[in-house]
Amino acid sequence: MFIYIISILLSVTGLVAYVLYQSLDKKIVYKSLQNKHVVITGGSSGIGKAAALEAVRLGANVTVIGRDIGKLQAAVTEITANCANKEQKVQYAALDVTSNYDEIQKRFTAIEAEMGPIFMLVNCAGSCICGQFDKMKPEDIKMMIDLNYFGSAYPTRYVLPGMKKRNEGLLVFVSSEAAFIGIYGYTAYSAGKWAVRGLAEALHMELVGTNVRQTLVFPPDTDTPGFANEELTKPNETKLISSSGGLHSPDEIGKKLIHDAMSGKTYSVIGFSGQVLALLNGGLIESTSQVILQIFGMGLLRAIVVSIMLSFHKIVKDGLNEKEKKEKQKTN
Ligand SMILES: NC(=O)C1=CN([C@@H]2O[C@H](COP(=O)(O)OP(=O)(O)OC[C@H]3O[C@@H](n4cnc5c(N)ncnc54)[C@H](OP(=O)(O)O)[C@@H]3O)[C@@H](O)[C@H]2O)C=CC1
């Protein structure tokens, strides 16, 4: 009897969610990037470059942003070679996205003067400095927010008024699976990616009623130059835990984020672990089927993830034991 009432209640809740979703949160699908201006911060390497390649294959004009001019020039050559037609334009802008707002505004104004109003902004510039929080350099802790948060917040602040006025546009935020789950060694980094997620999810609600949309991307470990670099200083515990999401190709993530954004997805996640983490953590309403899955599946998913998290705790404890053993051997 009790179970019967509960299922009816849940079904009614699901139905209400469905009706609200259909009437309030209109899905916007953009079918083409032909002649559209796509700006990608961090477009000279890794995931950002892969996204830029996919954007030009779909006919977009692309601006890639980064600091190192050599890397930018090489990327522009590679991206240009992938264009779908001869009229497409590809340019770079050397800009540090951690600059103050006046500089961001000035440079983005010039970027738009060159290639037209920005239709899609992919906030992908970012990096990860790993380590136990008590051992991190204070300036690195700050950098994780300056780059990963402000490096996305300021460019977004610049493009939003134009997008709202034209009533079209796509904003993409490259966060991380580390913004779904707190992991040993990702303290300072997670904070930056969590901040990005907070910005994007709140912004999502500010965009209701407009045709501007945002997509939050949650990549697992991805085989990029940035990843190779972070591996050099990554604690062993972090490597073991982080790798449970697998190692993916930048191509896979870059392509998917472009298509997920165009098809109006609020989250862009990879693989089974990404789906599970999104279901458990996701505040945004992705689709009716997702809401129903959340209503009925939360308990089971939570049980699965708690057991996985406890296995992560074991990795940390084993690491501690290992270190103690080494200490003892040294003193003997
Ligand atoms: N690889 C991974 O495992 C994962 C990565 N991510 C996120 O994906 C994004 C891309 O990462 P990935 O492709 O691995 O990184 P890469 O290091 O390969 O590329 C980073 C890009 O960002 C640019 N960049 C870095 N700092 C700045 C800055 N201050 N101003 C302007 N541009 C800058 C770099 O150019 P330059 O150095 O010349 O400035 C480069 O183009 C990051 O936000 C990262 O946190 C998320 C989850 C997993």
Ligand SMILES: CCCCCCCCCCCCCCCC(=O)[C@@H](N)CO
């Ligand atoms: C059934 C499955 C349940 C869920 C399992 C949980 C798996 C957790 C994996 C977390 C991986 C975090 C990757 C962050 C990568 C990143 O951002 C850095 N490489 C920075 O560049």
